Amino acid sequence: MWTVDTTLAADPVAERARGFTWQAVRLPLDVIAIVLMSVTIATANFLIQGDIGLDLGDEGQLWYVTARTALGDVPLRDVRSYDPGRYYWGAAWFALLGPGIISLRVGMAAMQALGLVFGLLTLRRVVRHWWVLAILAVVLLAWMFPIFKAYESATVLALVWLAVRLLEAPTPARHFAAGVGVGLAAFMRMDHGLYGAAALLLLVLFRAMRERKVVIRDLGLAGAGIVVGYAPMLVMLVAVPGFAAGVAENLAYLMRVVVWNGVPNLGKPVPWPWLAGTDLPVAERLYAVCVGLLFMAVPALYLVAVATVWRSPADDTPGRQLVLAGGFVGLMYAHYTFARPDLEHLAQSVHPLVIVAAGLLAAFAGRRRVIAIALVLPLVVALSGLTVGVKSRVYRWAAESQNPYVPTRIADDVVWLHPGVAAFLEMVNRTAGERLAPGDRILIAPHWPAIYAMLGRESPLWEIYFIFPEPEDRQHRMIADLERRNVTVVLLGDLFLDGRNDLHFSRTYPLVYRHVMERYERLAVAGLPGWAQFFRRKPEAAVAG
16 A cells, blocks of 8 residues: 555556556555655745746736735735735735745745646656656646746646546546635636636536436536635625625726727737747747747647547546546636737646646557657757746846846845846835835836835735726726825836837826826936836925825
């Protein structure tokens, strides 16, 4: 019982005939070894690059909302955000370690380790050797990129693991457990709940068609599980005053983003390898080609998976189960990948692809399997290193020779930053300290919510990240909040997403922008870069307000 099994069952069908399904059993030492491997690799990754870099936008949003949650604010009610689950996870780590950026990343590293456990438990069903599993663990972790997207990666891996367990033993308990997992995924982010529910539904229907059986009970158990998993959100909707209104406001915003005529589309062209510019430096062109190859691999591998299952739908080997589980979950996330095709979005859907590839390789036997693994595994490692590897923070830190990173104090932590970013944040910190009294507030727009967390200041607006246009009534409410909440200083970034001028703050929020130009005067701050401007409220505007 306590022996670690490092081989695949020679004949799964024969094993099942004897009443034993090897892949459904996780030996205690296997589980312990996988947990230790996951924690070790995630910890090593954190120690290597946990204090490098700072994303003022997306990571800053996570940091700020988590810090406010730790202080008692409610996500979506008091600040626009994703669904609350991720912020309560981070707030728990803040309670242990304090509300700094390093504490946030410790929580993210713990989430990465949890995601690795799910991923390795899944892969262990077909991976014979521990050294291969260790390499795949490093690949999975590398694609948990960037670190503040660890929630997405861990959730995807958990959904694939639940799907595999359901295929191995479609018991009532596992249908219910899969539903609970989908509900918890939705509590982390609504998109995950929708993708997970769709994948679970398709998986149950696929089994029903293959086995020619009624699945009403299975769907009912899965649905009950979803309600249980989503119970924290349901309780908040009923018990937390104002939370339901915040959720409704956020849903209305999302609907405007999707269907409102005139909203700019944030889509990009798919970076196919043949589109890599010939005028690029060799290293950058190689990177672009590798990214394009990975985007080609997404539909190609799923087509191979569909063809494999189509040829023998009744086949139930461990490899086929991984193909099915990774395929059903991964196909849902392929939409996410191609909606805004860049490396960051590709990273959120690579993990099911790795599991599908492992399942396909498991279908080979003997020497053919050895040859296939010898060809595919180095290719996967190389493509990962040439794409997500060269975009990692530690690589950029090590490769920056002309402007080496400098240690910079960010609130209570010291982080290594590019000297330009470090100088900018130092100027912001100094200017805010000189211009803001303890009760004053500062507005920061459009994409730097990390500065709120760095300064320990609360946003005067429910919105902290300004991308899409808002209707005039929303902008008037924002202006009223600026007046009511004693906003004396404004930090405005003269930047726009993807280099598109139609996404400039003056065009997406024209009434708010005009209010700032009319009621505030520009401050002369020595050394401040041209793409950032400080404004101070005019004395007469303060009297009028």
